[in-house]
Each structure stands twice: as structure tokens, then as C-alpha cells.
Amino acid sequence: MESWPLWLLAVVFAAAAAVVWVAGIQLSKTTDVLDDRLHLGSALGGLIVLAVATNLPEIAITVSAAISGNLDVAVGNILGGIAIQTVVIVILDAFGKRGRDVDPLTYRAASLVLVLEAITVMAVLFAVIAGSQLPGDIVFARLTPDVVLIAALWIVGLMLVRRAGKHLPWHENGHSPGSTPHPSGHRRRAPESPHRERSTWRVAGVFVAAAVATLAAGVVLERSGDAAAGQLGLSGVLFGATILALATSLPEISTGLQAIRQGDDNLAISDIFGGNAFLPVLFLVATVVSGKAVLPDASAADLYLTALAGLLTLVYAVGLIFRSRKRVGGMGVDSLVVLALYLVGVAGLIVISA
DSSP states (O other): TTTTHHHHHHHHHHHHHHHHHHHHHHHHHHHHHHHHHHHHGSSSSHHHHHHHHHHHHHHOOOOOHHTTTOOOHHHHHHHEEEEEEEHHHHHHHHHHHOTTTOHHHHTTTTHHHHHHHHHHHHHHHHHHHTTTTSSSTOOOBBBBBBHHHHHHHHHHHHHHHHHHHHHHGGGGGBBOSSSOOOOSSOEEEEEGGGGSSSOOHHHHHHOOOHHHHHHHHHHHHHHHHHHHHHHHOOOHHIIIIIIIHHHHHHHHHHHHHHHHHOOOOOHHHHHHHHHHHHGGGHHHHHHHOOOOGGGGGOHHHHHHHHHHHHHHHHHHHHHHOOOOOEEETTTTTHHHHHHHHHHHHHHHHHHHHO
């Protein structure tokens, strides 16, 4: 695609992003139905399936970038994806429910389970920073210690979240008074879905078709976007952390807005934190596919994005604990702080990548 004109690359990129949007919505809806019928949410395996399903665009981009040797795009997309998907909460806060008497999203969705999920995100990000300091030649069976640790932290985090969703020795089982009820697991239940009238086999067929479409579109996003970034003079890290990460976050925006409109405020945030905790696990995939240690070659911009993602997550963790009812510009104070930090962070990323 490097020889294609820029306008054609832009059209292809936009078309692939549209496919990711539509297919991502179908993945969300069919996963909810399959979760109910197969009782996936009652076991750790269910959470793993759900996390993989909602991050298929990132998986496709990571595998494609690792095969083609563009590891900087894979790393930038993963770490930039965590940062920008955290900013998705700003969009959900500002546009999910509007009105003078509407409280901020973190006031309505307050739960210790969500705080624990935020802590899980920060834990895997700490492991990313630690892994970047290891020697690059510690590779055994196409694995490195850092990516194994990241995967282990993610699994432990899921187990703790599942346990916290069932019982916590706190007032109202870890819920703040007046917050939205929070059932265990990362996913919301979509009561209104045409798939609920179909057989399990047909729903599974739609799920597989949407998964294939998402994977294919993810590869096209990575290839066309990388070619366009080269013509525009953008670095792989900057492109992966901004434009590419935003394109792969479209399903989270759509399903998150739908969840809030159905009254599932806390589960909309849980979906974001759950996906963000899973994204660093894709470094294990990139390592296996490429056969190289990925994190020891992380650039200063990669570590910068990791710190930015952790900082944005920390702001929302504090917001969930303090539950401020103050709104500024149609959003909570924590969302305003996150938006400001992200814009400043992107400006800093441009300086680093220059």
C-alpha cells in the first residue's frame, strides 16, 4: 500500500474503521446473548472470552504489525489504546446523559469493584515499565519474563474482580449509596437485542462473522494507516497512539453510550477498565509472533504513553472514591482533568517523537 495515493489510503482507512464500528457492535450484542445462554460470565473463562472479543481490532493490528516487523506500531497502538480508551470515559460522561440535574458518571457509577479494576490496569502498566528495563536477549520458548508476568497479573486481577463482585466486607457490599447496581463481571446485559430471538447457532454464526470482519478490518487499518503515516511523516508511535488507537476504540464508544442510556453506568466504565487491563497482554502475542523481546526495545515515547495511561486511570480511581457531584463543561471534574492531561500528553508525545 506504500505506493497508493494518500487520498485512497484515507478512504480505505475510513472504510475499515466503519467495519470495525459495525462489527464491534455486533460482537458486543452477540457476546451478551452467548454469555447468558452459555453462562460464560459465571467463570473466569467467560471473562477471558469477553475481553478477547471486545479487543479483536487491537489483536489483529498487533499480529499484523508483529508479522510485518512494525513492532513500534504494535506497541504504540497498545499503550496509546489504553490512554485513549480511558479518554472514552470522558465522552461517556459528557454525552451519555445530559441535563442540569444529572450527576457526573463517576458519582453514579461509584463502586469499589471499579476501583479494583483501575488498580489492575495500573498493575499491568507497572509491569510494562519494569519489563522495558530487562535485557533484550532473555527469550525462552518465544516468551520473555515480562510478558508472562503481565498475563499473570491480568488473570489475578480478573479473579479478584470476580471475587469482589460477589462479596466485599464494606457498606452495601462495596457500593456507594445512590450508585448504579453493579453485577459481577465486566459486561453489561443488553435487554433489547434482536439476537435474543434467534437460535444459539445463528447467534454464534453472527459472532464468528463479526469476528472475522473485525480481524480483517484491523489488518487493513494497520497496513493503510502505516502507509498513510509514512507519507505524512508521522512516527509509528505517534500514529498508533492517536489515530489508530481512536479508530479501534469506536466500538467502546458506541457500546458505552448504549450502556449508559440503559442505566448501566458502572458497567460502561467496567468495560473500559476491563479492556485496558487486557491490552498489555497483547505484548505476549507480539512476542510469540515475532520471536523477539518487545518491551526491552520500547522507546521513550512508549514509556511516556505508559505513564500517561497510568496517570489517567489514577485520576478516575480517585474520582470514583471521592464521588464529586460538581460538573464543569457538562462533565465531571475528574473527566475534565483527564481530558486536559491527555491533550497535554499528546503535545508532549509530539515533542518526543519529533
